[in-house]
Each structure stands twice: as C-alpha cells, then as structure tokens.
Amino acid sequence: MKWSLLQHLLVAGEVNLENRPKRKPIVPSGVFGMVIFIITEVMFFSGLVSAYLIIRAGLEEWPPWGQPRLPIESTAFNTLLLIISAFAVYQSRKFLKNNLITKASQFHLGAILLGFCFLVLQGYEWVQLLQFGMTLSSSVYGALFYLIIGAHGLHVFGALVLMTYGFIHFKREKSFETISSNLLPMQILWYFVVGIWPLLYTLVYLI
Amino acid sequence: MGQQAEAILHETEAHDAHHEMSFWDKYIFSVDHKIIGFQYMFTGLIMAAIGGYFAYAFRMQLAWPGEEVPFYGLVDAAKYNMLVTNHGTIMIFWVAMPVLIAAFGNWLIPLMIGCDDMVFPRLNRLSYQIFLVSALVLILSFFVTGGGFGGAWTSYPPLSAVAAYNLTNWGASLWLLAVFLEIVAFLLGGINFVTTTMNARAPGMGMMDIPIVVWMINIAVILFMASVGPLVAGAVMLFFDQRLGTSFFIPSGGGDPLLWEHLFWFFGHPEVYVVLLPTMGIVAEIITVFSRKKLFGYRTILYTAFGTGGLSFIVWAHHQFVAGIDPRMANVFVVTTILISIPIAEMLFSFIATLYGGSIEFSTPMLWALGFLVSFLIGGVTGIYLGASALDVYFHDSYFVIAHFHYTFFPITIIGMFAAITYWFPKMFGRMMDETLNKIHFWGTFIPFNGLFLPLFLVGMAGQHRRIADFTQYPDLASPDLQSIRIFATVSLVILLLFQFVFIYNFFNSMFKGKKAPLNPWKANTLEWTVSSPPPHGNFAELPTIYRGPYEYSVPGREEDYWPQHLAPNQ
Amino acid sequence: MSKNWFGELKNKTGITVFTVLIYFTGFPSILKACAVCFSGTEETLGAFYLTTLILIILPIAMIVGVVLWLYKKKLSSLNHSG
Ligand code: HEM
Ligand SMILES: [Cu+2]
Numbered sequence: 001m002k003w004s005l006l007q008h009l010l011v012a013g014e015v016n017l018e019n020r021p022k023r024k025p026i027v028p029s030g031v032f033g034m035v036i037f038i039i040t041e042v043m044f045f046s047g048l049v050s051a052y053l054i055i056r057a058g059l060e061e062w063p064p065w066g067q068p069r070l071p072i073e074s075t076a077f078n079t080l081l082l083i084i085s086a087f088a089v090y091q092s093r094k095f096l097k098n099n100l101i102t103k104a105s106q107f108h109l110g111a112i113l114l115g116f117c118f119l120v121l122q123g124y125e126w127v128q129l130l131q132f133g134m135t136l137s138s139s140v141y142g143a144l145f146y147l148i149i150g151a152h153g154l155h156v157f158g159a160l161v162l163m164t165y166g167f168i169h170f171k172r173e174k175s176f177e178t179i180s181s182n183l184l185p186m187q188i189l190w191y192f193v194v195g196i197w198p199l200l201y202t203l204v205y206l207i
Numbered sequence: 208m209g210q211q212a213e214a215i216l217h218e219t220e221a222h223d224a225h226h227e228m229s230f231w232d233k234y235i236f237s238v239d240h241k242i243i244g245f246q247y248m249f250t251g252l253i254m255a256a257i258g259g260y261f262a263y264a265f266r267m268q269l270a271w272p273g274e275e276v277p278f279y280g281l282v283d284a285a286k287y288n289m290l291v292t293n294h295g296t297i298m299i300f301w302v303a304m305p306v307l308i309a310a311f312g313n314w315l316i317p318l319m320i321g322c323d324d325m326v327f328p329r330l331n332r333l334s335y336q337i338f339l340v341s342a343l344v345l346i347l348s349f350f351v352t353g354g355g356f357g358g359a360w361t362s363y364p365p366l367s368a369v370a371a372y373n374l375t376n377w378g379a380s381l382w383l384l385a386v387f388l389e390i391v392a393f394l395l396g397g398i399n400f401v402t403t404t405m406n407a408r409a410p411g412m413g414m415m416d417i418p419i420v421v422w423m424i425n426i427a428v429i430l431f432m433a434s435v436g437p438l439v440a441g442a443v444m445l446f447f448d449q450r451l452g453t454s455f456f457i458p459s460g461g462g463d464p465l466l467w468e469h470l471f472w473f474f475g476h477p478e479v480y481v482v483l484l485p486t487m488g489i490v491a492e493i494i495t496v497f498s499r500k501k502l503f504g505y506r507t508i509l510y511t512a513f514g515t516g517g518l519s520f521i522v523w524a525h526h527q528f529v530a531g532i533d534p535r536m537a538n539v540f541v542v543t544t545i546l547i548s549i550p551i552a553e554m555l556f557s558f559i560a561t562l563y564g565g566s567i568e569f570s571t572p573m574l575w576a577l578g579f580l581v582s583f584l585i586g587g588v589t590g591i592y593l594g595a596s597a598l599d600v601y602f603h604d605s606y607f608v609i610a611h612f613h614y615t616f617f618p619i620t621i622i623g624m625f626a627a628i629t630y631w632f633p634k635m636f637g638r639m640m641d642e643t644l645n646k647i648h649f650w651g652t653f654i655p656f657n658g659l660f661l662p663l664f665l666v667g668m669a670g671q672h673r674r675i676a677d678f679t680q681y682p683d684l685a686s687p688d689l690q691s692i693r694i695f696a697t698v699s700l701v702i703l704l705l706f707q708f709v710f711i712y713n714f715f716n717s718m719f720k721g722k723k724a725p726l727n728p729w730k731a732n733t734l735e736w737t738v739s740s741p742p743p744h745g746n747f748a749e750l751p752t753i754y755r756g757p758y759e760y761s762v763p764g765r766e767e768d769y770w771p772q773h774l775a776p777n778q
Numbered sequence: 779m780s781k782n783w784f785g786e787l788k789n790k791t792g793i794t795v796f797t798v799l800i801y802f803t804g805f806p807s808i809l810k811a812c813a814v815c816f817s818g819t820e821e822t823l824g825a826f827y828l829t830t831l832i833l834i835i836l837p838i839a840m841i842v843g844v845v846l847w848l849y850k851k852k853l854s855s856l857n858h859s860g
Contacts, residue, residue, distance in 0.1 A: 015323075015743050015744060015745030015746060015747065015748050016745070016748075020323070020750060021410070021750065022803060023406065023407065023482055025405065025407075026554075026848065026851045026852050026855050027405070027406075027848065027851060028406075029326045029327070029402050029406050032401075032405055032406065033326075033327065033398045033402045035844060036397070036398050036401055036402070036429075036432055037394070037398055039433055039837070039840050039841070039844070040394060040432045040433070040435065040436050041436070042436070042836060042840060043433060043434065043435070043436025043836065044436035044437070044439050044440050045436070045440075045835060046436065046437065046832055046836050047436050047438070047439070047441060047473075047833075048440045048442030049438030049468055049829075049832070050437065050440075050464055050466075050469065050470065050829035050833060051440065051441070051444060051455065051470070051831065053825045054463055054465075054466050054469070054822065054825045054826060054829060054830060055455065055461065055462060055463055055466065056825070057819070057821040057822045057824065057825035058461070058819065058821070058822045058825075059461055059462050062739035064461070078584045096453075120748060136447070136451050136452065136453050136454035137451065137453055137454075138453055138462075139461065140453070140455065140460060140461040140462055143447065143453035143454070143455060146455075147443070147444065147447065147455075151443075165809055405848075429841060434837065435819035435839065437833060463822070465826075469826065469829070469830075473833050519840055520833075520834055520837055520838055521834050524830070532826065533823050533826065533827075534828070536827065536830065542799065775803060
C-alpha cells in the first residue's frame, strides 16, 4: 500500500494549538487521576483482606502447627517509622507553602529515607521468617503473609521510586507553587501507602 | 504500579506541538486519541474475528459431533473446552471492552466534550501498548504445549489452579497473565477518560450538557475501576497457586475454592454493566438523531445509570446460588437482582418514549439501535427468571443461561459496535458507507442471530447442560428433536458469519472509495460533527463554546430541526 | 403521620416491603441442602458475610465520597469567584 493513500486517511492535517485558553479545573488532573487510581488500589487491598478473613475463618489452628509467630514488636517499631515519614511529608508541604524550599526538600528526603528503612527492616524480617521455615508453600498462613505484606511492600517501593524521582522538582528553578502541585499526586500515593499499613498490621500481626 | 503514577506526573506538563511525522510516529506510536482509538478498534475487530472463528468450530462440533470441521479440523473434548473458554474470554475482554469503551471512548470523548486530546496522552499510548501485549500473550497461549486454557472464562479453581486437573500447565498461566495485563491497560485508559471528562470540557459545557454516551462511558469506567481490584487480587492468588505452590483456592491445602467465585463475581457482575452502559449511550445518541426529537428524560436516564451502577455492586452472588452460599444471603441477592432490572427497564422506556411520535428515519445506524432495544429486552427479561434463586436451581449452567447472556451480550457488543461504526463512519473516515450493503448486512446479522439463540432457550429448558462437547453421549439429550434444534442454531451461526464478509467488504471499500461525506451528514447537534472529517490533530481549529444541551431537536420556532451545541443563541 | 390517601398508601407499601424482606431473608435457612455447604463452618459463613459487606460498602462509599468532595470544591470555587 502506498503511504500517500494513508496520509490523509485516519487523521487529516493538524491544528495550531497555541493560544488556547488555559483551563482552571477544580481539582488538578494529576491529583484527580491519582485519586481514581487509589480507589482501585483500596479495592485491590480489600480483595486481599477478604481472602485473608475467609481462609483464616476456615482453619481451626492459626497459625498452623509448626509455623513461627510473627515478630509483633519489631514491626510495631517499623510501623512507627512509616507513620513518621508521613508526618515528614506533611511538614514538607507546610514548608513549601511558606516558601522554604530547602527545608521542604530536607523533609521530603527524610520521608524517603524513613520509607527506605521500613523496606530494609521488612526484608530482614522476611529473611528470618524464611529461616524459621515459613515459606510461600509451607502453608496458607505463610502464603497469605507474603502475599499481603509483599503487595504492600511493592507499593511502598513503587511510591518510594516516585518520591525519589519527584525530588528533582526541588532542584529545578521553579516557583514553589509548581513544585507543590507537581509533588502532590505522589504524596497522596505515599499517604495512601502509609495509611493502609496500620490496618494490614493489625489484621495480619495482631489479631 | 509506580510507572502509572509516574506517567500521570509527566503528563501534567504540556505536550509539544506535532510536526511532519514519519509513518511510525503518526500511526504506531501516536499519542493522538483518535489514532489510539483506531488501534483499539482494529485490534478489537481482529480479536472478534478470532472469537467468531472459535464459535464456528465448537458449534459445528455440537451440530455434527465427532466429524471433522471444515477449516478447523477435529474438535475433541479438550479442544472444545479450550475453544469455549477462549471464545468467552476474547469476546468479553478483548472485544466488548476495547471496542465499546476504549475505542469509542478514546475517539469520542475529546471530540464530544470539545478538547484537543486526552489529559494524559502518553498514558493513553501506554494503555494501548499494554493491551496489545495482552492480546499477543493470549494468542501465544493457544500454541504452547498442552494448548490453550480450557477451564471456562470464569476459571473456577481447583480446576484452574492445578495443572494436573486442567492439563494446560502453561496455557492456564498465560491466560491469567493476559487477563491481568488487559486489566492494567484499561486502568490506565480509565483514569484518562474520567479525568479528561472532568477537567477538559469546552467552556460552557456544564455537567448536564455532556452527551449521554460520554456520561455512560465514564460511569462504566468508574464501575470498572471500583470493581476490578478484588479480581486482580484473586488473579494474583490464582497465579501463585498455579506457579508457586501456594493453595489459596485448593481445599486440600487449607484454601477455599468459593473464595475465587466471591472475588471473581464481585467484578463479574459490574462488568456486565461496564459493557452495557456504553452501548446504551450509543443507542441514545442514535435514537435521538434519527427520530428528530429531544431525548426523553436526559436526567432520568442519567439517574437510572447511577442507580444501576450502585446496585451492580450488590447483586453478584446471583451467580453462586447453587455454589453453596448461605441461602439467607442468596435471598437478599434475589431481591437486589430483581431490583436492578428496574433502572435498566426505565432506561429502555426512556428510549421508547423518545421514539414515540418522532419522525423516524430508518437508516442503518437506527436499524441497529432498534435491533438492540428489541433483543436486549429479551435478554433482560430472561435475566429476571434466573434471578429468582428457586428457578435458578434448575436453570443454572444450562443453555438457558447461555441464551440469556447472549441475548444481552450480542446486542451490546456486536449490535452496539455496528451501530456505532455505521453512525460515526462518516466522521471517522470522511466518507459515507454504502447504505444498501449496510442494510443487507444488518438483516443478514439480525435474523440469524435470533435463529441462533432463540432455540437455545428451548434446549436449555429441556435440560441441556453447558460446557459439554458431545450431547449424543447422553441418552436424554441425544433425541433427534434436540439434535435438529442444535443443527438449526449452528446453521444460523454460519449464515451470520458469512454475512460479516459483506460488512468487511463494505467497510474497506467505503473507506477508500465511498462518497465524500459532508461535515454533518446526520444533522446532529453534538460537537464532533463540527470538525472536519477525518478530524485533524488537535481537533478543533477554534475551541468551541457551548450554549445548550446536546439534544435540542425540532425546537419550535427554528428553521432547522436541529440546534448544534456550539451555536450562539442568536444564530 | 399524614392522613391523606397518598401518605397512607406510601406507608402501607413500606410495611409490605419490609415484611416481605424479613420473610424472604429469615425463612429459608432450613433449605441448607447443597453438597458444598456441609463442610462450611459458622465462622466461614460469618467471614463471607463480613467480606460481602465490606466489598459492598467500600466502593459505593468511596465513589459517593469523591463526588461529595468534588461538589464541595466546586461550591467553594464558585464562592471565591463571586
Ligand atoms: C437485567 C437484569 C439481569 C438479570 C436479572 C440477570 C440475571 C442473571 C443471573 C441470575 C445469572 C446467573 C445464572 C446462572 O448462572 O445460573 C446471569 C448470568 C449471566 N448474565 Fe445476566 N442478568 C441481567 C443482565 C445481564 C446483562 C446486561 C448481561 C451482559 C451484559 C448479563 C450477562 C450475564 C452473563 C455473561 C451470565 C453468565 C455468566 C456465566 O456463568 O458464565 N446479564 N444473569
Ligand atoms: Cu450477574
């Protein structure tokens, strides 16, 4: 087939897009898209939680015989780290509002580091549990643990990558307002990731 | 997950203007919403051909069991299972969703609400690319050792979870992976649609000036986004069961097979409304234009759609009436299931009221739309029988269910798709389709469709169970009467498929050689008819301003019987 | 309660619907007769009830929440611009 035939087939020409009036949406597109994405994520986790509740209700012994208990205390400390990092993000936004960009970037970085510590400690915990003989296939108990906590861990990791990437916004010469609005979607994601953790911790570790 | 969000962040920055582009940039890696819409549409149509071919193969086997099927070969029991499974999966996930939602959503939303492109164009492109990969993975799964997955599109464990049971070790996993990727693709697309509709409407377009079809696609997308999470969770768990030795769904290892049904149908029922609503929107557009009357009850239709959406989250257990759920719970779901037919019926009444007293023009899109109303009615009404759990104990997993959902899905997917293609063809390609061939195609599809599925109600009531490759093995089902009904249905299907060649010929012939289309051939009000056909990159030479709703037809005191949305009141 | 015919009718309908619902949902526990439920314990049934409730309420609540949030934002933005 000749390209010339196709040239004007599906799309004809183009339009000059300069001088378009700027829209002022009530919620910025990035934030709105992220909120919709988080609705899906909440449903994803509620699917996992449903699975946990139903499978657990069907078993008489929990944890099953021969499976280790979960380290409640060290994970409580870990939970604390995550919550502090959310506060750091909150502080960072506050500083940005007051136009203190260096302070804001420091707190942003702090949040990232705390999140990173959380991941490392989790990884250490997993290594120990594996040594105690708790694997994916050793029982549904182990499988559910690695599934739910692992899914959350992956989300933490993804959000951390985003936050690290978002750090460059501080380096570019921009108004603090642009920085703030560019960072907002990933910070919302971070709040979500932090916010859902206490629920999962209570569900999987405590009760 | 991170990547999606990252893409969102990227897209907030404006994208640069397009210049002279190579073929690849223009048609393959384009970020233009119209091209992405076309990509979805053509991929969907190719998948529809594959799905139809599968249907042909297994219907031939049912009519003449054990005989070699021309153009396919022998269909044994394992192949039969693989064919029905993938037929269902393809038609729902790779035809209905990409064509009705992704293709028309992409193509229509920016044009109908008056903006240059989607809010996140690169996210949009990524969405199609993932979708394409998912389709390729599915096709690949037909060719691995053991063949394609054969555990039904609902994929119930333990059958689907244990390779020793389903005998399709890799087919099952690839099938699951393909469905997973497809869902991710639609999540990206869906975020885009809703955000675009929310934030990029032309100046003056209020919530109640949005064309119904855009509303419907958005409601469908929101339903999809809010219901798909548990299915993704279930799919991951099933994948673990298949590949990593867990036993989430395997009773011997402490799992619970009912859990899968719980998670699957929580998504599964909203899903049927996800595909239904866009077609309802398409039909609403077509019916108003060709009866030259204001749409009856714009707000009513909208509110019934909201109602349907809300209710669709609380009916799913009607698929499990005989699966062992608590009967007290079953009864709650009987009530909600029967409740949900009320808003749907109300929507149909609105359409009929729009037709009433209009000056109806029987063009091809209108024929498709009317055909949709008639046949979907049968599908909805038979759903009410199934919704009564006492009746469902008999009807469940029989051909009555098959006939029920084909009387809903065929009108929605195939009829709705043809309605939309014939209606928007002049805008998409700048040329008119041949009316005579179009009408031949319509009757050649509509009549055999009824010839195919009406008899299935009968065999279903006679007790014919679904997912059986050869009924002649069962004395009660082998009677010559039943067999002749099966043959009748199969012959209808073959006729139906043959008539699709008329469409294919007409489609490509009109695309290159059809009569040049005027700007607004149907004299419609919505914005997409104001741009040149096919629309240029960036769509509108000048951003339109909206002065009224989309359905002002036959307004008294006006010379023309239509009043486009963008004309100032004094024009 | 109003005494006009419309008010009374509405009330009657409400009572009928309520009774029918109770009737429907309360009675059939005796019909628990399928092959799969024998192994189901009360706890599993309870878990299914609970998760059904969670899955029903969450999406509807979130969507309604987002719509209300948008509505409030819209109202306040209208107030700001006058
Ligand atoms: C209008 C009200 C509707 C009602 C009351 C209804 C009711 C039902 C019920 C109770 C079943 C389960 C039957 C069984 O497996 O024993 C069923 C199956 C099904 N329905 Fe509907 N339905 C309705 C509309 C729809 C629509 C609009 C669609 C499609 C877009 C649809 C698609 C399906 C499918 C695909 C199945 C079979 C799933 C399977 O087992 O493979 N239904 N319907
Ligand atoms: Cu259903």
